[in-house]
Amino acid sequence: MTDAQSTELMPDASVADPYGSLDPATLRHVDSLKWTVYGEGIIPLWVADMDYPVAPPIVAALQDRLGRGLGYHQLLGDPTLGGQLRDHLATQGLTDLPAEGISFLPGVVPGIYAAVKALTEPGEPVVTMTPVYHPFHLSITDQGRRVAAAPLREGERRWEIDWEALEAATEGSRLLLLCHPHNPTGRVWDEGELARLRDLVLARDLWVMSDELHADLRYTGRAFEAFAADPQVRAKTITLTGPCKAYNTAGLGIGAMVGHDPELVQRVKKAAGGLMGHPSALSVTMWQAALREGGPWLEGMVAYLRGNRDVLQAFVETQLPWVRSFPVEATYLAWLDLRSHPRAGDIQKFLLEEARIAVHDGPVFAPEELKPQYQGFIRVNFATSRALLIEALERMAEALGREEVVQS
Ligand SMILES: Cc1ncc(COP(=O)(O)O)c(C=O)c1O
CATH class of the missing domain: 3.90.1150.10 (Aspartate Aminotransferase, domain 1)
Structure with missing residues (x-):
């Protein structure tokens, strides 16, 4: 050139x-x-x-936090971050999220693994659309489940869901791992695709784990529509989110698993037993600052x-x-x-x-x-x-x- x-x-x-x-x-x-x-x-x-x-507002908040010590954070009942997150997710269609429907994680990936463990049995097929961020298929195979893959197909202007492949893959499965926005194709599933996905999920009575970690890094000019924005699918959906992609803070490790049914959230959390760990105090401070002043x-x-x-x-x-x-x-x-x-x-x-x-x-x-x-x-x-x-x-x-x- x-x-x-x-x-x-x-x-x-x-x-x-x-x-x-x-x-x-x-x-x-x-x-x-x-x-x-x-x-x-x-x-x-x-x-x-x-x-x-x-x-800069995140750096300032972290410096301030360091001046106040690093004891356990008031995490379980942290009213600040929980409230901020609920407000933020409401703008993406996750309205009316109960306070008990939020569980903080040390990262999003542990939430993917926990969802597979909690909602399926070893040997069962778990659906995902390929190509896909590798912990999706690894969380299935590492835990003795089988990948029921629905490869995406190349459309004229974008990668698209192959509905036939997805319908076939969902037959006999109980869980769909959805990546929305999708890593690695960069797709944001649109209104029509989300509606059809929801219909399929309801028809098959599937659980859904929707990883929406990249939701704040969009170039669509449209508001983001969470998979569980539609109340019909809320009872069976766990949404995973976190600040690490939008704010480049993966080294601090924090995420959240949210759902409208607090019992479902607890069920997934419990599947990890005591192995899940908790996010660090600094990561909580970071996410609070990001939501408060990072816009x-x-x-x-x-x-x-x-x-x-x-x-x-x-x-x-x-x-x-x-x-x-x-x-x-x-x-x-x-x-x-x-x-x-x-x-x-x-x-x-x-x-x-x-x-x-x-x-x-x-x-x-x-x-x-x-x-x-x-x-x-x-x-x-x-x-x-x-x-x-x-x-x-x-x-x-x-x-x-x-x-x-x-x-x-
Ligand atoms: C879709 C998706 N989920 C999860 C992660 C990793 O999240 P965490 O570092 O919080 O485990 C990534 C990282 O790139 C990702 O692209």
Whole structure:
């Protein structure tokens, strides 16, 4: 790509990039998983962490908390965070959530595992739509259940639910693990899809675990509609949420499991027994600050990420037209189909060695038997500075361009 072309990809080169000073030498700190798994010189675009500093109101709240000691937090009956969360979730359609319908977790993933354990028996099929964030299928197989997979299908402009596959997968199952917004395709299931999903769930009398962790990172311009926004499905739905994607605070570990039936919430919680643990005092302070004062920062962040998303999509369309990619509606993760490339069979390794970028390999997002179907796909985390993103994309295009692509 010429310099002129890369400048065109910057939405407005005259506006200073607020994250333009992000420096790999500083980011590659021993504290960072993302930056230390791969060696010097590699641009890491894999694990879902953003490269940006934490929102200033959160830093201030944490500093204040440190000045007051770190004893057990008033967690179980914490009126502040519980109330804030109920107000926030009400804006997404989870209205009338009872106070006892909230249970805090040390992270969202333990909630996924607990839902599978509580609501199914070993050997049973558990439904999920693939590709999917790997703890979804791992929570099923690690606990001796079977994945009843409903692969998504490629539509004209977006990844879509394959209703036939989903209907077949739900037959004989009792639990659906839903990812909404969906990692790794970036879909936000729309009103029509949610309505049809609810009909199916009611017809099959399924439990639903809806992981809505990415709900606040949307580019749709529409309010987010939670799966359990419809009262008809509330009695059988557990929703998981947390601040770690929107506010980039995964290292503090906290999440929540919420449901309109407090008994269901308790049943899922109890399934983990004493193994669940509890969130740290600092994570509670962080989430309170995020909900109280983080809004303007988040708004700026979503605008910045939308810019990166557009840069990535424009780059792929102009420089790598044989790569299949749809602009994501949420998350900072892009799902790219590179199956036409001669090195599709070891694409992650090829990009690591030849382009010096680290991406997530497609098969990660599928259970064992479906992994071959996703070979040649990659997930790209675009939450870095625009300059680093463009550098990574240029390296990728240059390396891929060394071999001729034969399009089918
Ligand atoms: C859909 C989804 N759920 C859960 C998680 C992880 O949540 P936690 O770190 O709170 O366990 C991620 C992380 O990327 C995710 O994408």
